[in-house]
Amino acid sequence: AQSVTQLDSQVPVFEEAPVELRCNYSSSVSVYLFWYVQYPNQGLQLLLKYLSGSTLVKGINGFEAEFNKSQTSFHLRKPSVHISDTAEYFCAVNRWGGSNYKLTFGKGTLLTVNP
Amino acid sequence: GAGVSQSPSNKVTEKGKDVELRCDPISGHTALYWYRQRLGQGLEFLIYFQGNSAPDKSGLPSDRFSAERTGESVSTLTIQRTQQEDSAVYLCASSPLAGAGELFFGEGSRLTVL
Numbered sequence: 120a121q122s123v124t125q126l127d128s129q130v131p132v133f134e135e136a137p138v139e140l141r142c143n144y145s146s147s148v149s150v151y152l153f154w155y156v157q158y159p160n161q162g163l164q165l166l167l168k169y170l171s172g173s174t175l176v177k178g179i180n181g182f183e184a185e186f187n188k189s190q191t192s193f194h195l196r197k198p199s200v201h202i203s204d205t206a207e208y209f210c211a212v213n214r215w216g217g218s219n220y221k222l223t224f225g226k227g228t229l230l231t232v233n234p
Numbered sequence: 235g236a237g238v239s240q241s242p243s244n245k246v247t248e249k250g251k252d253v254e255l256r257c258d259p260i261s262g263h264t265a266l267y268w269y270r271q272r273l274g275q276g277l278e279f280l281i282y283f284q285g286n287s288a289p290d291k292s293g294l295p296s297d298r299f300s301a302e303r304t305g306e307s308v309s310t311l312t313i314q315r316t317q318q319e320d321s322a323v324y325l326c327a328s329s330p331l332a333g334a335g336e337l338f339f340g341e342g343s344r345l346t347v348l
Contacts, residue, residue, distance in 0.1 A: 123276070155339075162238070162325065162339035163277075209276065220265065220284065221293075222337065224277040 121146040121212050125225035133233050134202055140195040140228045142184075142210035152193040153211040153222065154184055163209065169193065180204065205232045236260060238340035240326050246346045247316055255311045255343045259328030266309050267337065268301055271323040280324075283309065316347045 126141040144150060154166040167178025174186040184195045193210060210225040239258040247253050259266050268280040279293040283303040294300070298316075303309040313320055323344050327337040 128274075155337075160341070162341040163327075163337075164339065165336045168336065211277075220267075220282055221279055221290070222267075222277075223279070224269075226274070226276040 121150065121214055121223050123210050123212050123223055123225035125210055125228050127228050128226065129229045129231070131231045131233060132200055135199050137198050138196065138200050138204075138230065140208050140210075140230065142193045142195065142225060144191050144193065144210070144212045146191075146212060146214055148214050151213045152184075152186060153213070154178065154182070154193070154195050155209045155211060155224075157207045157209065157227075159206070166195070166208070200230070200232045202232050202234060204230060206230060238326055238328055238338055240324075240340035240343050242343055243341065244344045244346075246348065248348050249318060250315055252312065252314045253316055253345060255313075255324050255326075255345070257309045257311070257326030257328075257340060259307070259309070259326070260330075260338055262306075263328035263330050263338070264306055265329040265331070266303055267327045267329070268309070268311050269325045269327065270295075271325055271342070273322075277325065280311070313345075316345075318347050321345055321347045 122145045124143045132138050152169040155163040156166050157163045167176050169176045169186045177183045182197050207227045207229050209227045211222045213222050241256045264285045266283040269277040281301045282290040298314045301311045323342040325342045327339045329337050
């Protein structure tokens with residue numbers, strides 16, 4: 120079985136500050152990793168994904184994440200946040216092969232960007 | 235629009251009543267998922283449909299929950315004899331490719347059981 124732990128339920132930051140949202144996963148096999156964002160009163164949309172290759176993945180809106188296999192982490196970063204980045208962010212994992220369609224999500228991190 | 239459409243967006247019901255939630259996936263997407271999002275919790279997998287294959291119902295929390303999908307089109311999630319703990323946002327997503335594919339989510343159906 121696989122699991123995802125998002126270490127911070129809420130992260131308040133000031134506008135233009137850097138931010139890191141932490142995600143750790145547990146799986147006995149190789150995985151695909153995702154970050155989704157949910158803006159207020161909207162559905163989830165994909166920010167970025169790691170399938171294979173380069174461990175540094177760039178996504179939309181200036182976000183990036185780094186896959187670290189030894190630490191089983193996939194932390195999300197942005198060097199300078201905007202008010203419009205206020206949203207809930209979900210990390211998700213999907214294992215390779217077999218019944219690999221079942222995305223397992225973390226509990227989410229609420230990012231609040233203050234002026 | 236071309237996105238995943240869910241209805242109703244909000245539903246308030248009394249305990250013990252049945253409810254039906256509907257999802258219209260993106261045309262051409264063979265995979266369809268239902269997730270439940272409770273307040274302060276992550277997304278809980280409920281059920282997965284892939285084409286004409288038998289659905290994976292392993293996430294349904296009880297036999298009061300059921301879902302159907304006609305071919306590669308509309309899906310309905312039915313909750314019978316609703317309980318207060320069923321209150322949640324029910325999210326539908328579709329994907330053109332199971333596994334590594336991106337999931338496209340609807341805006342959800344918020345269910346409140348009084």
